[in-house]
Amino acid sequence: MKPIKLTMTAFGPYAKKQEIDFSKLENRKMFVISGKTGAGKTTIFDAISFAMYGKPSGDNRSAADMRSQFADPKQPTEVELLFELKGQSYFIRRAPQQQKPKARGDGMTSMSASAELYELKEDGSQLLLASNVRDTDEKMNELIGLEANQFRQILMIPQGDFQKLLTAGSQEKEKLLQKLFQTHFYKRVEDVLKEKSDALKKEAGKALEQQSLLLKGLPAFSSSMKDLLEQEDVDKRAVFGQMETDLTEMNSQQRECQNKGNELALKRDQLVAEKERGIAIHAQFDRLEAAKQEMDRVLKQEPIVREWQKQMDDAERAEKLLAYDLLEQQAVQAANKAEQRFKEADQQKKAAEQRNNQASERLLQEKEKQTVRDQAAAYLQQLEAMKASVLDYQSAREEAVRTKEKADQAEKRGKELAGQEKKLSEVLHQTNQQLQSVQTAKETFMEAAHHIEKSKGLIDLYREWQTVQQTILTHERITEEIKEQYKRKEQEAEEARQLGQKRRINWSRGHAAILAGQLQDGQPCSVCGSAHHPNPAASASDHVTDQMLEEAESRVNALNLESRKVEQKWVEAKSSLAHARENGDKLLMKLPIGFQMDQAMAELKEQEDRKSCAAEEIELKEKTEKTLLDLKGKKEILMQQIEQNQQREKIELAASFEASSVLKQLERAVPESMRDTSFFLAQWKQAKEEVQFLQHNYEQAASEAHAAHTALQSAASVWQERMEALEAAGQSKKAAADQFQQRIQEWGFASIDEYQSAKQHLEQLPLLKEKVTAFEQKKRDAAHLIKELQAALHGRSRVDVEELDQRIKGINEEWAALGDQAAALQSQINETIRIRNKVEEISIQMKKAEEAYRMAGHLYDITHGKNELKITFERYVLASFLEEILVAANIRLAAMTNGRFLLERLAERSKGNAQSGLDLLVFDQYTGTSRHVKTLSGGESFKAALALALGLAEVVQNYAGGVSLETMFVDEGFGTLDPESLDQAIETLMDIQADGRLVGVISHVPELKERIDARLEIHQSEEGSTAAFVFAGES
Structure with a gap:
C-alpha cells in the first residue's frame, strides 16, 4: 500500500x-x-x-x-x-x-x-x-x-508499539505470522488428525462393547457354556473352545432326530397309500348307486318320448304339403291385388274426365279478355318512353342537393379550423411559460437515490440480523428438542438391550427344559451323557420362543440405529446453531455503532420523498417538452388543413351552381305529377305486372286444357288393361285351390284343419329329434356304466378310512415333535455360528481400528505439541518462516550494531506446559552468549525492532502472500540512539528505498x-x- x-x-x-x-x-x-x-x-x-x-x-x-x-x-x-x-x-x-x-x-x-x-x-x-x-x-x-x-x-509502528513484535511471546507471534503466511492449513491438519483419532477410538470402543453383547447372547447349550457366560468378564477364548464342543454335540443330536424322522415318514407314506386305495373303492360303490338311480329316472320318461315321436311324424308329413299351400296363398294374393288395381284405375278415369271439363271452360273465359290485354300493353309502352327523363331528373335533383351541402360544409369547416388555430396558439404560449418555470432536478434525484441505496443497505442488513436472531432461537429450540429426543432414544435402547439379554437367558433355559423333558431314567442325557438325572431343568412360566427372541434383538438393532440417527441430527443441529450465531455476530459487526432502525427509516423516508419530488419535476419537464413538440406539430398540420379547406370551398361552390342549371332544364321535360321517381317507378312496375299477369293467365289456361285432354286418354287406356288382368287372376285362384285340396287328401289328412295342426310342430321338429335321440343315449349309457361297475366291484367290500386316519395322525404328531426338536437344535446351531462369525468379524475390525488409532493418535500428539521440542506442527512451519525473517533482519541489525548483535530463535522447549518455538534471543559477539531480547537497552531494542520489522516486510513481500508492503511509518526510537547508531539506522532505512518503499519517520x-x-x-x-x-x- x-x-x-x-x-x-x-x-x-x-x-x-x-x-x-x-x-x-x-x-x-x-x-x-x-x-x-x-x-x-x-x-x-x-x-x-x-x-x-x-x-x-x-x-x-x-x-x-x-x-x-x-x-x-x-x-x-x-x-x-x-x-x-x-x-x-x-x-x-x-x-x-x-x-x-x-x-x-x-x-x-x-x-x-x-x-x-x-x-x-x-x-x-x-x-x-x-x-x-x-x-x-x-x-x-x-x-x-x-x-x-x-x-x-x-x-505503521506507533508510539509504544515499536518493540511489541520483538518482545511478543510465541502465541502473539503465531497469530501475526498465521495471517501473513496463511498457515491455517497446517492447523487444520492438527484438527483433522484429532477428529480422526477420536473417531477411531470411539469406533474401537463401540466394537468391543458390541462384541461383549454378542457373546452374552450366545445360547447356553451346555452347563459349561452357561458358567462361562455368567462370569462378569467373559473369557472369549474359553467361550470359543466350548462353542466348538457344543456345536459338535448339537449337530450329532440333530442327525439322530433326522434319522428317526425318516423312519416315521416311510411308515406314514405306506398308510397314506392304503388310505388312498380305500377312498378309490368307496368312490366306485358310490358311482354304482348313482348309475342305478339315473336308470330309474330315464325309464320314467318313456310315455313323454312316445308323444314326442308322434308329433315328429305328423310334422314330417305336413312338411311335404308346404309348396302347394304356398301356391294357393300366392294365387289368392294375386287376385286381391288385381281387384284393387282395377278400382284405382276406375277412380282415376272419373277424375280425369272432371278435370278435362273444367280446363275447357277456363280456356273459353280467357279468350274473351283479349281487349283488356291490348289496353294494358299500350299504357306500359307510354310509361317506358318517359322513364329515362324521370330518372335523369331525380339524379340531377340529388346532385344539386349534394353539392349545396358540400359547399355549406366547406364553409362551416373553415370557421371551425380558424377557431382551433386561435385556441392552439394560446395553448402554445401557456406551455412555453410552464416549461420555463420547471427547474432542473436531476442532481437532486441522483443524490437522494445514493442516500436511499445506502439507507436500504443498512436497513436490510439490520433486518437480516433480526431474521438470523429468530433463526438462532429456532435452532436453540430444535437443538434442545433433539437433545431430549436423543436421551429418550438412548433410554429406550438401553431398556430394549436389557429385555433382549433377559429373553436370551430365558430362551436358553426354555431349550434346556425341552431337552430335559425328553430324558428317561437309565437313558444317557444327549447333552452331558449321564444316565442319572437328579435335577432336570424345569420349564419356565415365561418361556421365550425363537420369534420373541428375534423380535427383541431386531428391536435392539432398530433402536440403536434410531439413536445414532438422532445423535447425528443433534450434532448437525448444534453445528447449525453455531453457524447461525457466527452469522449473527458477523452481521452485527457490519452495522454502524449505535445504529437505530427508527432513525434509519426516518432518513430513508425523507430521502425517498426528496427523490419522489425530484422525479415528479423531471417527469413534468419531460412531459412538457413532449407536449410542446406535439403542439407545434399540430399547429403546422392545422395551417395546412386551413389552406386545403379554402381550395375545397371554391370547388364545391362551382359544382353547386352547375347542378342547379341541369335541374332546371329537366323540370321542363317531365310533368310535375311524374317528377317523384318512386311514384313513377311504382306506376311503371304496376303496369308491367298487369300485362304479364293477363298474358300468363291465358297461356296457363291453354296449357292446362291440353294436359287434361291427354290425361283423360291415358286413364281410359289403363282402365281397359286392368279390367282384363282382373278376369285372368280369378281363374288362376280357382285352379290353385282345387290342386291344394287334392294333395291334402293324398297325404292322409282328413281336413285342412288337421293339416294346419300338424304344421304347427314344424318349428319344433329339430328339437323333438334331439330330445328323442338324447333319451335313447342316456338309456344306453346308464346300462353300460352299471354293467362295468358291477364287474369291477365283484368280490370287494368298503374300507375303514377313519381308522387309517387315526394311525396317520399319530405318526404325524410323533414326526412333528422330532421336527420341533431338530428345528430347536438348528436354531441354536445357526445362532451360535452367527455370533461366532460376527465376533470374529468385529475382532478383525477392532484390530484394524486399533492399528489406525495408534498411528493417528501418535501423529496427532506430535502435531499438537506433545513432542520433545513441545512445538505444534503449525508453529514448526511458522518457525521456518521466522528463521528466514531473522536472516533478513540480521543483515540490517549487523549493519546497525557493527556486527555485535544477531537475532536467533529460541529452539529449546519451555518449562512446564507453556508452548514455545517462536521466542527470540539476541546473540552478543562481545560475550559470545545469547540472552533474551528483553534485556536489550532502549537504543539496542530500537535497532533490533527496526531490523526485525524490515526483515519481516522483505520476507512477506518475497512470498507475495497477497500482502503488499510498499510503505513503512515509524513513530519513535531515534532519540535513544547515539550519533553513530543514528547514522547506521538512517543508512538502513535508506537501503530499503532501492525497493521503492516509502518511509515516514516522526522524530x-x-x-x-x-x-x-x-x-x-x-x-x-x-x-x-x-x-x-x-x-x-x-x-
Whole structure:
C-alpha cells in the first residue's frame, strides 16, 4: 500500500480541511514528520489507519475520540485517502460516529459511522466497491491482507508499539505470522488428525462393547457354556473352545432326530397309500348307486318320448304339403291385388274426365279478355318512353342537393379550423411559460437515490440480523428438542438391550427344559451323557420362543440405529446453531455503532420523498417538452388543413351552381305529377305486372286444357288393361285351390284343419329329434356304466378310512415333535455360528481400528505439541518462516550494531506446559552468549525492532502472500540512539528505498531532519493545526 493523498476534515487537531499530497515527494522515498508535542504528528498515522481500518494507530485512542475540538459543530469529521495498491488506485472515505446539530430545533443528534470505497479506473470513472462500514472493512481486509494490529506491527509502528513484535511471546507471534503466511492449513491438519483419532477410538470402543453383547447372547447349550457366560468378564477364548464342543454335540443330536424322522415318514407314506386305495373303492360303490338311480329316472320318461315321436311324424308329413299351400296363398294374393288395381284405375278415369271439363271452360273465359290485354300493353309502352327523363331528373335533383351541402360544409369547416388555430396558439404560449418555470432536478434525484441505496443497505442488513436472531432461537429450540429426543432414544435402547439379554437367558433355559423333558431314567442325557438325572431343568412360566427372541434383538438393532440417527441430527443441529450465531455476530459487526432502525427509516423516508419530488419535476419537464413538440406539430398540420379547406370551398361552390342549371332544364321535360321517381317507378312496375299477369293467365289456361285432354286418354287406356288382368287372376285362384285340396287328401289328412295342426310342430321338429335321440343315449349309457361297475366291484367290500386316519395322525404328531426338536437344535446351531462369525468379524475390525488409532493418535500428539521440542506442527512451519525473517533482519541489525548483535530463535522447549518455538534471543559477539531480547537497552531494542520489522516486510513481500508492503511509518526510537547508531539506522532505512518503499519517520532529532531532505512540518495555533511539505532548498 502506498498513500497518494490524505484529506482530513475536523479530525484531531486539524479543525478545517487538511490535504497532504504525498505525490509531491516525487522520487523521494523518505520523509520526516516534525512539529511540537501535541501538534498532530501522530494524528497523520491515526488518519491513515482510520481511513483503512476505522481505527486510530494506537490502542489508547478510539475513532469517536478523533473529533476535532477546534471544528465548527456543523462541520462533520471525515477522512479521505487516495492510495495505490499493486498498481491499482483506490479512494476511501470514512466518518466516525459523531454528534451533529439537529436539522430542526435545538440540541444534538447522533450520526452513524459511514464508509465508502471506490476503485479508480484509467478512464477516470469510479467503481463503487463498498458503501457501508461492514462491506468496506471486509473489502479493505481482503485488499490489504492484514488486520489493523498486524498493520501497526509491520507497516505503521506507533508510539509504544515499536518493540511489541520483538518482545511478543510465541502465541502473539503465531497469530501475526498465521495471517501473513496463511498457515491455517497446517492447523487444520492438527484438527483433522484429532477428529480422526477420536473417531477411531470411539469406533474401537463401540466394537468391543458390541462384541461383549454378542457373546452374552450366545445360547447356553451346555452347563459349561452357561458358567462361562455368567462370569462378569467373559473369557472369549474359553467361550470359543466350548462353542466348538457344543456345536459338535448339537449337530450329532440333530442327525439322530433326522434319522428317526425318516423312519416315521416311510411308515406314514405306506398308510397314506392304503388310505388312498380305500377312498378309490368307496368312490366306485358310490358311482354304482348313482348309475342305478339315473336308470330309474330315464325309464320314467318313456310315455313323454312316445308323444314326442308322434308329433315328429305328423310334422314330417305336413312338411311335404308346404309348396302347394304356398301356391294357393300366392294365387289368392294375386287376385286381391288385381281387384284393387282395377278400382284405382276406375277412380282415376272419373277424375280425369272432371278435370278435362273444367280446363275447357277456363280456356273459353280467357279468350274473351283479349281487349283488356291490348289496353294494358299500350299504357306500359307510354310509361317506358318517359322513364329515362324521370330518372335523369331525380339524379340531377340529388346532385344539386349534394353539392349545396358540400359547399355549406366547406364553409362551416373553415370557421371551425380558424377557431382551433386561435385556441392552439394560446395553448402554445401557456406551455412555453410552464416549461420555463420547471427547474432542473436531476442532481437532486441522483443524490437522494445514493442516500436511499445506502439507507436500504443498512436497513436490510439490520433486518437480516433480526431474521438470523429468530433463526438462532429456532435452532436453540430444535437443538434442545433433539437433545431430549436423543436421551429418550438412548433410554429406550438401553431398556430394549436389557429385555433382549433377559429373553436370551430365558430362551436358553426354555431349550434346556425341552431337552430335559425328553430324558428317561437309565437313558444317557444327549447333552452331558449321564444316565442319572437328579435335577432336570424345569420349564419356565415365561418361556421365550425363537420369534420373541428375534423380535427383541431386531428391536435392539432398530433402536440403536434410531439413536445414532438422532445423535447425528443433534450434532448437525448444534453445528447449525453455531453457524447461525457466527452469522449473527458477523452481521452485527457490519452495522454502524449505535445504529437505530427508527432513525434509519426516518432518513430513508425523507430521502425517498426528496427523490419522489425530484422525479415528479423531471417527469413534468419531460412531459412538457413532449407536449410542446406535439403542439407545434399540430399547429403546422392545422395551417395546412386551413389552406386545403379554402381550395375545397371554391370547388364545391362551382359544382353547386352547375347542378342547379341541369335541374332546371329537366323540370321542363317531365310533368310535375311524374317528377317523384318512386311514384313513377311504382306506376311503371304496376303496369308491367298487369300485362304479364293477363298474358300468363291465358297461356296457363291453354296449357292446362291440353294436359287434361291427354290425361283423360291415358286413364281410359289403363282402365281397359286392368279390367282384363282382373278376369285372368280369378281363374288362376280357382285352379290353385282345387290342386291344394287334392294333395291334402293324398297325404292322409282328413281336413285342412288337421293339416294346419300338424304344421304347427314344424318349428319344433329339430328339437323333438334331439330330445328323442338324447333319451335313447342316456338309456344306453346308464346300462353300460352299471354293467362295468358291477364287474369291477365283484368280490370287494368298503374300507375303514377313519381308522387309517387315526394311525396317520399319530405318526404325524410323533414326526412333528422330532421336527420341533431338530428345528430347536438348528436354531441354536445357526445362532451360535452367527455370533461366532460376527465376533470374529468385529475382532478383525477392532484390530484394524486399533492399528489406525495408534498411528493417528501418535501423529496427532506430535502435531499438537506433545513432542520433545513441545512445538505444534503449525508453529514448526511458522518457525521456518521466522528463521528466514531473522536472516533478513540480521543483515540490517549487523549493519546497525557493527556486527555485535544477531537475532536467533529460541529452539529449546519451555518449562512446564507453556508452548514455545517462536521466542527470540539476541546473540552478543562481545560475550559470545545469547540472552533474551528483553534485556536489550532502549537504543539496542530500537535497532533490533527496526531490523526485525524490515526483515519481516522483505520476507512477506518475497512470498507475495497477497500482502503488499510498499510503505513503512515509524513513530519513535531515534532519540535513544547515539550519533553513530543514528547514522547506521538512517543508512538502513535508506537501503530499503532501492525497493521503492516509502518511509515516514516522526522524530524530534535534529540530525535526522538534516539528513532527510523532505519534511512534513506540523504548525500548531489557537485555531488548530496545519501541515505542509517542506523540501531541502525551500524556505
